[in-house]
Each structure stands twice: as structure tokens, then as C-alpha cells.
Amino acid sequence: MRKIILLLLLALPILGLSQNKKKKGFYKWDVGINGGINFSNPLINSDPGNSIDSSLNDINFRGNLYGLTLIYHVNRFLAIKGEFDIENRGWKNDFNVSDDINVPDFREVTQVLDYFDIPLFMHLGFGKKFKVDLNFGPYFGFKIKDEVYSINENGEQIEGDDVRGMIELQEFKNFDLGLVYGIGFDYYFHERISIGFDALYERGMRVINEKGYRNSSIDFDFGLNFQLGKKKK
Numbered sequence: 001m002r003k004i005i006l007l008l009l010l011a012l013p014i015l016g017l018s019q020n021k022k023k024k025g026f027y028k029w030d031v032g033i034n035g036g037i038n039f040s041n042p043l044i045n046s047d048p049g050n051s052i053d054s055s056l057n058d059i060n061f062r063g064n065l066y067g068l069t070l071i072y073h074v075n076r077f078l079a080i081k082g083e084f085d086i087e088n089r090g091w092k093n094d095f096n097v098s099d100d101i102n103v104p105d106f107r108e109v110t111q112v113l114d115y116f117d118i119p120l121f122m123h124l125g126f127g128k129k130f131k132v133d134l135n136f137g138p139y140f141g142f143k144i145k146d147e148v149y150s151i152n153e154n155g156e157q158i159e160g161d162d163v164r165g166m167i168e169l170q171e172f173k174n175f176d177l178g179l180v181y182g183i184g185f186d187y188y189f190h191e192r193i194s195i196g197f198d199a200l201y202e203r204g205m206r207v208i209n210e211k212g213y214r215n216s217s218i219d220f221d222f223g224l225n226f227q228l229g230k231k232k233k
Helices: 002-017 055-059 163-169
Strands: 028-041 061-073 078-093 104-128 129-150 158-159 175-189 193-204 216-232
Touching: 028 078, 028 193, 061 104, 061 216, 078 129, 078 216, 104 175, 104 193, 129 193, 129 216, 158 163
Parallel strands: none
Antiparallel strands: 028 061, 028 216, 061 078, 078 104, 104 129, 129 158, 129 175, 175 193, 193 216
């Protein structure tokens, strides 16, 4: 990912300078709606005795995201972009929690972590009718849902504190913080309307439970944006 971004940084200015410059100017504000899917791949502390299975590092949990987009254009190439999303995160895994034959193992333990997620990043775009974008900045996550449930070996669904107690996992912290970066594309099929696509990686920088868990996800986000105001030169 880093090598791809570096190559784009070197190549995209050339593409930007080669665009037709007859029609200059830009709109200051974009507003829009967005939605897509994300794949959570949590980062965890794999120290001995950690009840969260280290194989979680190889498991993707697919969720949805949707929300609103707001963009402020500094000039024709640089903008500040913010999204205000509801995003599903979490993980799913099997646990073998006891060697006691009288204590059933939990199967398919699912941890759901939903956030009000605010990525706020620098949005660097090159092109006119079709634009290629680079994105980088922080994200802020506010937890809105923290649920855990499981199916035991008898086929019974168990929820909440019973599952947490067996796998020794407490509730997660209410606030998350990390970095977001990636690439995107915008196509202007009308002077004031564009459709876009972003592929973003969100990496948590804050430990959000006692087991050393940090969020990590890859987001694929589609959007429809509307340009507002008068065109600036």
C-alpha cells in the first residue's frame, strides 16, 4: 500500500498538469451521501494468557458503513474532506475455553462494535472530469454498540455477560482514535454532481480494552456528491 501511494504521489502531479486548462475554477463546498462495506481485521496483543485468540489477526469481519460527506476545497487540487458515518466493526472466532467436559465450549463467538466514525483527511485530487485522489488524516470513533453473542456446542445462543465471563473479555472503551489513508476516484458527469469511490485503510492507534485490542479495517466507500455555491477562480 505504501509503495502504491508513493508511486501515485510521483505520477499524479504530471497527470494533473496535463489536464485541459481552458475552463478554470472550482466550487468551495461539496455535500453528499456515502455508503459501502468494510472488513475489520483487529490488531491484538498476543501475549501468553491472552484469551482473545491470536488467529483473529487473520480473520475478516464484514460490516456496513453509511453516512454523509462534507468537502471544503482549498483550491482545485487540495481539499479537506470529512465523513460522518455509522460503521460496523468487530470480529468472529471460535474459542476453546475449558478442558472440563462438563463446561461446554463456545462456538462462533461474535463481537459487534458499531461506531459513529468521523474520518477527517486531506483530500488531494488530480484531474478535471475524472479525478484520482489521495487521502490521509485522522479518524475519530465514538462507540454506539458493543454486543457479544455465541452459539455453544448444544446449539443454544448465549449473549452478554455470560459470554464475556467465559472468554474473559470486558466491554470496550467508548472512544477510538487512529489514522486513515488510501486512494479514490471521482467522476463528474455534471458540472455540479459527481460520483466517487474510496478505498481506505483505518488503523487504530488507541488500545480500547485490557487485552491490547486496536481497531483495523479496510473500507470500500461509494458516494454521490453535489457542489454548492458559486465557482471560484
